[in-house]
Amino acid sequence: MRTFFLILMVVLLSLIQISGLNNSLFAITPNFVLAGLVVLAMLIDFNQLIWLAFTGGLILDFNSSVDFGLNTVFLILMILVIRLIIKTSEISTKLIYSLIIVGIATVFYNLVIFTTIIRSSAIINPLNLGFRLAVELVCNLVLTALIYWLVEFSLAKIEEFNKTRKLKLS
Amino acid sequence: MRNRVKTTITIVLIVVVSLILLNTAGVLNPVKSIIDVTISNPVRLAFSEVAGSLSKSLGVITSIGSLNAKNTQLEVQVTELKNKLSELKEVKNENDILRAQLGFESRQPLKTIPARVISFEPDNIRKFLTLDKGSRHGLKKGMPVVSSGILVGTLDEVDSFSSKVFLINDPEFRIRAIGQDGRASGIVRGQLGQGLLMEKIAQNEIINLNEFVITAGSDDVPKGILIGQVEGIVRNDNAIFQSADLKSLINPSKLELVFVVTEK
Numbered sequence: 001m002r003t004f005f006l007i008l009m010v011v012l013l014s015l016i017q018i019s020g021l022n023n024s025l026f027a028i029t030p031n032f033v034l035a036g037l038v039v040l041a042m043l044i045d046f047n048q049l050i051w052l053a054f055t056g057g058l059i060l061d062f063n064s065s066v067d068f069g070l071n072t073v074f075l076i077l078m079i080l081v082i083r084l085i086i087k088t089s090e091i092s093t094k095l096i097y098s099l100i101i102v103g104i105a106t107v108f109y110n111l112v113i114f115t116t117i118i119r120s121s122a123i124i125n126p127l128n129l130g131f132r133l134a135v136e137l138v139c140n141l142v143l144t145a146l147i148y149w150l151v152e153f154s155l156a157k158i159e160e161f162n163k164t165r166k167l168k169l170s
Numbered sequence: 171m172r173n174r175v176k177t178t179i180t181i182v183l184i185v186v187v188s189l190i191l192l193n194t195a196g197v198l199n200p201v202k203s204i205i206d207v208t209i210s211n212p213v214r215l216a217f218s219e220v221a222g223s224l225s226k227s228l229g230v231i232t233s234i235g236s237l238n239a240k241n242t243q244l245e246v247q248v249t250e251l252k253n254k255l256s257e258l259k260e261v262k263n264e265n266d267i268l269r270a271q272l273g274f275e276s277r278q279p280l281k282t283i284p285a286r287v288i289s290f291e292p293d294n295i296r297k298f299l300t301l302d303k304g305s306r307h308g309l310k311k312g313m314p315v316v317s318s319g320i321l322v323g324t325l326d327e328v329d330s331f332s333s334k335v336f337l338i339n340d341p342e343f344r345i346r347a348i349g350q351d352g353r354a355s356g357i358v359r360g361q362l363g364q365g366l367l368m369e370k371i372a373q374n375e376i377i378n379l380n381e382f383v384i385t386a387g388s389d390d391v392p393k394g395i396l397i398g399q400v401e402g403i404v405r406n407d408n409a410i411f412q413s414a415d416l417k418s419l420i421n422p423s424k425l426e427l428v429f430v431v432t433e434k
Contacts, residue, residue, distance in 0.1 A: 014292075015213065015214070015217045016217070016221070017292045018214065018217075018289040018290055018291075018292050019214070019217040019218050019220070019221035019289065019290070020218055020221045020222060020225065020287070020289070020290045020423065020424075027421075027423045028294055029290070029291075029292065029293065029294055031292075031293075033292075046175055046178075047174060047175060047178045050178055050179065050182050051178075051182065054182050054185070054186065058189075060292045062202070062205075062210070063214075063289045063290075063291070063292060063300060064291060064292055064293070064296075064298075065291060065296050065298040065326070065327075065334060065336075066293070066296060068189075068190060068193045068194070069186060069189065069190035069193070071292070072186050072189075073186060076182060076183070076186065080179070109293070110293070110294070110295065113293045113295045113296065114295055116295075116296065125361065125362065128361075128362060129362060132294055132362075136294055
């Protein structure tokens with residue numbers, strides 16, 4: 001049930017990200033998948049997480065105009081970096097860490113996508129680019145806090161349900 | 171435990187690299203088509219529709235204060251447009267008579283195929299959207315896509331049952347265009363997060379504020395499709411060219427149904 005919930009969550013987040021439910025605030029798309037995966041990285045097993053990153057990345061890649069695989073590779077690399085951070089440092093406040101990582105990953109992700117157009121003579125207003133990045137950053141941070149609360153609550157409920165079921169069976 | 175993690179990483183990386191290679195070689199295309207028809211298109215369409223209606227509801231709530239003023243403004247605009255329409259009908263009649271006398275062929279309406287928007291680009295830099303029609307429905311790369319007669323973009327990638335539209339506001343989009351009144355020609359480009367820019371307009375050509383800009387006509391794009399309206403002109407006496415800022419007349423991120431122009 002837990003695995004099913006996690007897969008469903010990542011698929012839903014990916015579908016929301018490509019659905020166009022994003023155009024109310026300066027036509028900025030918050031990065032639902034990124035926020036979701038960073039939150040999950042703080043709460044679940046790494047082996048599960050890497051497959052979830054693969055699933056989310058693949059859905060985004062099928063709907064993206066950038067080189068195929070870029071989203072998947074980015075998300076997997078991000079998960080590997082988070083694992084390295086978790087292993088090497090003592091994390092006590094997971095939400096704060098999630099927010100910091102989402103902030104850094106948002107900037108980095110935009111830079112990666114930006115490199116796909118920087119080759120051309122595209123007209124880019126740095127002020128506008130900065131503003132859009134700032135709005136996306138704020139959206140992603142709020143989203144991360146929301147997802148964190150939602151996932152923590154849902155996982156606790158699932159644990160509770162599993163325990164009750166085990167007790168009933170025994 | 172450590173070995174298990176290493177194995178997972180290795181398997182995932184092998185799968186990812188294989189998928190990238192298979193996609194580059196075009197081997198994934200038939201699989202993509204099957205996924206598109208059976209799962210992907212219906213699910214994406216359903217999500218897009220739900221998202222569209224939620225977005226609209228949110229829009230109504232946030233704009234409720236300004237609705238009255240906008241309504242009055244639109245009523246005035248409707249009256250003006252009605253007058254203009256009756257004038258244009260007269261002009262059309264005259265035009266038809268003159269064309270008949272000169273033996274010119276009358277203008278044929280564009281042949282279009284309707285397509286629904288099923289997904290948007292997941293990032294905030296590139297501007298593409300995916301349609302639920304593909305090569306099986308007669309779509310080809312380069313065909314223009316319009317909404318309410320206004321240019322939305324051109325088809326960039328066409329799969330069997332879906333296609334990607336290169337939107338007019340993407341920073342890499344370019345199209346030849348002319349001003350409707352002064353006939354000044356130039357190139358319209360998308361600007362990241364801003365409107366459109368018409369550049370390479372010769373200094374001796376005339377372009378005015380509020381003038382409409384239309385496509386100049388090229389291989390697949392017919393002449394005369396509305397692109398935008400001039401809202402600013404940048405003219406420098408020392409420069410070879412002048413440029414104009416255009417206001418796009420549609421919001422590509424709110425589109426639900428578009429029309430692909432299949433024949434000029």
